Amino acid sequence: MIQKDIIIVGGGAAGFFTAINAAEKNPQLKIAILERGKDVLTKVKISGGGRCNVTHAEFIPQELVLNYPRGEKELLGPFHTFMTGDTIEWFEKRGVALKIEDDGRMFPVSDSSQTIIDCFLNEAQKHGVEVLTNQPVTSLKPVGKGWEIQTKHELFSCEKVVLATGSNPKMWKVLEQLGHAVAAPVPSLFTFNIKDNRIKNIPGVVVKHVDVKVLTTTLESSGPLLITHWGMSAPSILKLSAYGALELAKMNYKFDIEVNFIGLSFLDAIVSLKMFKQELNKKTVYKFPQFDLPKRLWRELVLAANLAETMRWADLNKQQLEALAKQLTEAVFLVDGKSTFKEEFVTAGGVDLKEIDFKTYESKKHSNLYFSGEILNIDAVTGGFNFQNAWTGAYILAQNL
Numbered sequence: 001m002i003q004k005d006i007i008i009v010g011g012g013a014a015g016f017f018t019a020i021n022a023a024e025k026n027p028q029l030k031i032a033i034l035e036r037g038k039d040v041l042t043k044v045k046i047s048g049g050g051r052c053n054v055t056h057a058e059f060i061p062q063e064l065v066l067n068y069p070r071g072e073k074e075l076l077g078p079f080h081t082f083m084t085g086d087t088i089e090w091f092e093k094r095g096v097a098l099k100i101e102d103d104g105r106m107f108p109v110s111d112s113s114q115t116i117i118d119c120f121l122n123e124a125q126k127h128g129v130e131v132l133t134n135q136p137v138t139s140l141k142p143v144g145k146g147w148e149i150q151t152k153h154e155l156f157s158c159e160k161v162v163l164a165t166g167s168n169p170k171m172w173k174v175l176e177q178l179g180h181a182v183a184a185p186v187p188s189l190f191t192f193n194i195k196d197n198r199i200k201n202i203p204g205v206v207v208k209h210v211d212v213k214v215l216t217t218t219l220e221s222s223g224p225l226l227i228t229h230w231g232m233s234a235p236s237i238l239k240l241s242a243y244g245a246l247e248l249a250k251m252n253y254k255f256d257i258e259v260n261f262i263g264l265s266f267l268d269a270i271v272s273l274k275m276f277k278q279e280l281n282k283k284t285v286y287k288f289p290q291f292d293l294p295k296r297l298w299r300e301l302v303l304a305a306n307l308a309e310t311m312r313w314a315d316l317n318k319q320q321l322e323a324l325a326k327q328l329t330e331a332v333f334l335v336d337g338k339s340t341f342k343e344e345f346v347t348a349g350g351v352d353l354k355e356i357d358f359k360t361y362e363s364k365k366h367s368n369l370y371f372s373g374e375i376l377n378i379d380a381v382t383g384g385f386n387f388q389n390a391w392t393g394a395y396i397l398a399q400n401l
Contacts, residue, residue, distance in 0.1 A: 001148075001155045004030045004130075006401055009137050009149070009171070010164035011035030013044050014373025014390040016120040018162050021398030023127035029401075031129045034151060036136035036168075041117045043166070047387070048105070052113035055087045055391070056384040057100045067385040069188070069243045071378030074353050075389065082395040084388060090395075094119050105384050137165075140174050142366055160401055164372040164394070167347040171375065175351060179365050183377045185349030186249040190241045192257070193337035194231035198304045198327075202296040203229045211260040212236050215332070219244040225259070227297070230339055235382065241338070242381045245348040253338045260329045261301070262291040269325040277321070281314035288313075291328065301327040346386060350377035361397040370397050 006022060008015045011033050019031050033040070044052055058064045061079035065072045088098050088106070096119050097109040108115040124131060135151040140161065149156040165171040172182040199205075205227045213220035219240055226234035240257075241248065248255065262269060276290055286309045289298035303309075305323035307316070316324075351371055355364050363369040373390040380386045 001157050002032075004032045004156060004158045006031045006160045006162065007147070007149055007156055007158040008033045008162040008164055008372075009140075010166060010168075010373070010375075011037075011040030011131060011133070012164060012166055012373065013041065013120075013387060014166075014375075014394045015162070015164035016041065016124060017391055017394035018164060018372045018398050018401075019129045020120065020123045020127060021395050022401045023124075023129050025398060025401075027127065032156070033124070033129060033131045034135040034137060034149070034156070035131065035133045036165075038133050040131060040133065041120060044116055044120075045113050047113060048107060048384075050113055051107045051111050052116045053105050053107060053384040053387065054091065054098055054116065055084050055106045055388045057084065057104045057106055059084050064385075064388070067383070068378060068380045068389070069245065070348055071353065071376070071380075071389065074356075074358050075378070075392070077358055078392045078396055082392045086395070087388060087391050090391070091116075091119065094123060103383070137171065137174070140178070142178075142369075146368065160368040160370065162370040162372055162397065162401075163375050166374040167349065168375070172350070178369075180355055180363070181352040183349045183352060185347040186245050187338065187340070187346075188242045188245040188348040188379045189238055189346040189382055190338040190340055191228065191233035192231045192237055192241075192335045193253075193339055194333050194335055196333050198300045198331070199227045199232070199297075199333075202227055202294075202300060205294045205297050206234070207261055207294065207297065208292070209263060210236050211263060212240060213258050214240060214244060214248070215256040215258055217244070217247055217255075219247065225261075231335070232333070238382045242346075242348075242379065245379070248338075253335065255335050256332050257335055259331045259333065261293060261297070261331065262328050264291075264329060266325050266329045269329045270321055273316075273321050273325055277313045277316055281312065283313055284309070285311050285313055285316065285324075293328075301331070304331075346379050347374075348377070348379045350375050353377055359396075360400040361393050362400070370401070372397050 008019050023031050065075050098106045099109050139150040141148050146159045147161045207225045210225040211222045221239040223235035225236045286302050289295045305327045361370050372394045
């Protein structure tokens with residue numbers, strides 16, 4: 001049997017951040033990370049398109065928590081202890097400078113996730129953290145005040161165990177056997193599959209700001225929209241997918257959305273269109289996009305309103321103005337399925353948050369059992385928020401180990 005003080009199961013972002021901070025706080029501790037695969041930090045490598053979206057430039061805890069469809073209430077306290085500014089300082093102290101992009105996302109200045117991976121591997125080595133790969137855990141049981149962990153190849157014993165296994169169904173099963181409640185995982189952060197003539201021929205078109213709602217629900221969001229080969233993506237859609245993760249799963253990912261492309265009400269759009277009718281009377285509607293809409297999208301919406309390509313503004317009657325206003329402000333699209341957002345598969349689901357003490361990240365059901373990262377039923381919208389949750393939890397947990 002191999003004996004350690006602390007064993008961290010899971011060699012991802014949360015696991016490494018926990019191990020490094022715990023080892024720094026108490027160099028006497030014998031700490032090991034057990035990783036089931038042959039490589040560690042694989043999700044860090046592909047995150048942010050290989051650039052690693054480390055965090056988001058939001059520095060007010062009350063604002064930061066609004067980006068977590070599950071975990072908003074629970075994270076408020078932890079974010080007062082360790083949040084974005086602390087993350088930036090932590091990395092900079094270890095030679096990794098971060099930069100802020102226009103949309104608030106933060107990346108290493110190097111634009112490479114390898115910088116983050118190298119930092120973690122160097123820090124782990126420096127502080128004597130043992131990293132053991134190819135060690136899938138098969139069982140976990142409390143023995144006296146400590147724990148025994150059986151992997152495929154070894155038996156370990158430790159005083160404290162930290163589970164940082166992300167969305168790993170096998171570990172959730174182990175936890176259910178220990179009496180923990182686990183919310184069944186459903187996908188979060190996905191794009192919408194839409195087959196519709198209005199968008200079929202215009203992939204790559206971006207609208208800077210739209211309002212989107214899922215009809216027959218209270219789900220709505222706003223932000224940029226990207227038209228893709230398979231449908232729609234970008235923050236306005238991804239936010240809906242995160243906040244609606246449970247509801248949209250129940251609908252089997254078949255539902256109608258209504259898109260307002262111009263941010264005006266139907267009646268205000270009519271008023272604007274009547275003004276264009278006077279000011280642009282001799283010009284053709286098809287050729288002159290309005291409301292700052294991309295030309296290709298404008299033309300598709302004009303055709304969808306049954307206006308001929310040759311029609312002039314002056315010739316539009318009441319019904320035609322209304323048809324165009326409807327396409328601009330209340331365009332309904334049928335969503336039929338979802339696609340994974342890049343390689344960053346995020347799930348809603350995990351250990352029930354009521355069973356965790358968020359001052360320490362310790363289980364309320366078993367002493368000396370801790371949770372770090374996405375194994376908990378916490379998930380965020382896209383933009384660096386999932387990583388910030390990992391850093392915060394791991395840091396607080398490490399101080400309490």
